[in-house]
Amino acid sequence: MSNIIQVTNLSKTYQSRGKAVTAVSNLTFSVNQGELFGLFGPNGAGKSTLVRMLTTLLAPTRGTAVVNNFDVVRQEMQVRASIGLVTAEERSFYGRLTARQNLQFYAAMQNVPRAQIPKRIAEVLELFDLSHKADAAAQSLSTGQKQRLNMARALIHNPPILFLDEPTKSMDVQTSDFVKALIRNELVNRQGKTVVFISHELYEMENFCDRVIILANGLIQAIGTPAELGAKLPRRALFRLVVEGDPDQLAQSWQNLDGVETIAEVSRGATQTTFDVALVDERVWFEVVKVIEVGNGRLESYHRADDESLRRIVAHFSGGEFTAKDAENAKKNK
Ligand SMILES: Nc1ncnc2c1ncn2[C@@H]1O[C@H](COP(=O)(O)OP(=O)(O)O)[C@@H](O)[C@H]1O
Ligand SMILES: [Mg+2]
Incomplete structure (x- = not known):
């Protein structure tokens, strides 16, 4: 059995x-x-x-x-x-x-x-x-x-x-x-x-x-x-970055870029903010950086954090409905 x-x-x-x-x-x-x-x-x-x-x-x-x-x-x-x-x-x-x-x-x-x-x-x-x-x-x-x-x-x-x-x-x-x-x-x-x-x-x-x-x-x-499910997902690039500058304004400007899938604020300090940004393609990264410069911010550090996570799998297969709330929970739990 x-x-x-x-x-x-x-x-x-x-x-x-x-x-x-x-x-x-x-x-x-x-x-x-x-x-x-x-x-x-x-x-x-x-x-x-x-x-x-x-x-x-x-x-x-x-x-x-x-x-x-x-x-x-x-x-x-x-x-x-x-x-x-x-x-x-x-x-x-x-x-x-x-x-x-x-x-x-x-x-x-x-x-x-x-x-x-x-x-x-x-x-x-x-x-x-x-x-x-x-x-x-x-x-x-x-x-x-x-x-x-x-x-x-x-x-x-x-x-x-x-x-x-x-x-x-x-x-x-x-x-x-x-x-x-x-x-x-x-x-x-x-x-x-x-x-x-x-x-x-x-x-x-x-x-x-x-x-x-x-x-x-x-x-x-x-x-x-x-x-198996991760292998079925479309390719994309995830970056974790630490920036100086107005975090709300940055998030807003990134949101308006073509090719930005999701933006999640990971943590906010006195002068620096950490974000995860998911891009449909790594070439969009250039645009993301440009937004920081235009807004008089400073890119402190970044790394690729490509992610075949369960969170992404479920978001993909349940029609994305899941993403915002889950990102919120992830933030709360940190
Ligand atoms: N006793 C009930 N009477 C009428 N509708 C219900 C009842 N229980 C659940 N539902 C509805 O069935 C759907 C599935 O609910 P549920 O099984 O509790 O989902 P989940 O556990 O995934 O949150 C929802 O639309 C919910 O409103
Ligand atoms: Mg339930």
């Missing part, structure tokens, strides 16, 4: 105040066993709808999905036993119970055999570096610890498949790095689990996923390894 998830002609249409909204439309794809599979796309693309169908929370309008060899409609219980789900929104703990007591509750809900529960709880607490908090009330944990406990909860029954719907959305950088390293090294590489990782933010997602699927407007825009 190498296709651990098989989706065939899957569609979902919501009825909302008498109006039909098709959130995902006729999706067909599969996920291989042991794969770290990224599901990306802008807000409203249909990512959560797809995941809710694959995790039996929402009935498909048309088509089928088979998860761990079980049909999500006809074998709901078996599918649930096969998966763990983490979403960014949920608040899932009894604050006055301890971390361990919360996990005992979820273990019982997931029919973990009684005799195995203490050992399994010790394992997941250890994995998420929470052993020292086992007997602390859930409400006394820090935000990052609660987020780790939530992941521990999703794995309590040791499912072969884990769905993570924007798990890193509200995480601080340390928690997010910790969780991503754990997913890659421990859950996927060592334990052989299959992980479906959903995100609309790609900052620091490089070299994380084995394959990615890009969704926009409820349709599959692209699927493949990051390298």
Whole structure:
């Protein structure tokens, strides 16, 4: 069984105040066993709808999905036993119970055999570096610890498949790095689990996923390894430059040049500003420099930073919609 998830002609249409909204439309794809599979796309693309169908929370309008060899409609219980789900929104703990007591509750809900529960709880607490908090009330944990406990909860029954719907959305950088390293090294590489990782933010997602699927407007825009998708992108040149001069005025003038694709301010200091400018062709660089001179600015330094990044791949395949917001997020995170 190498296709651990098989989706065939899957569609979902919501009825909302008498109006039909098709959130995902006729999706067909599969996920291989042991794969770290990224599901990306802008807000409203249909990512959560797809995941809710694959995790039996929402009935498909048309088509089928088979998860761990079980049909999500006809074998709901078996599918649930096969998966763990983490979403960014949920608040899932009894604050006055301890971390361990919360996990005992979820273990019982997931029919973990009684005799195995203490050992399994010790394992997941250890994995998420929470052993020292086992007997602390859930409400006394820090935000990052609660987020780790939530992941521990999703794995309590040791499912072969884990769905993570924007798990890193509200995480601080340390928690997010910790969780991503754990997913890659421990859950996927060592334990052989299959992980479906959903995100609309790609900052620091490089070299994380084995394959990615890009969704926009409820349709599959692209699927493949990051390298395969990167190879399909048009060539262009990216420069990182440090300038002195009025940054807003410079950005405005560059925007007006033919052949400038995007301009992102990376950081602003007292006298110097760092920009990333993406050009359709390296010959446009000459024009970019001329704008600085004309504006009485000074080019302090620059280097080529050509970029086949995931961010660029997703922006390209989801119709560019994605670029501005993601650049903003990247800036915020620096
Ligand atoms: N319960 C619902 N009723 C009606 N429309 C919905 C519902 N949930 C989601 N949608 C719509 O379906 C589309 C996809 O939403 P969603 O799956 O949440 O996307 P994503 O997770 O990629 O942001 C959006 O247009 C959204 O407004
Ligand atoms: Mg969503």
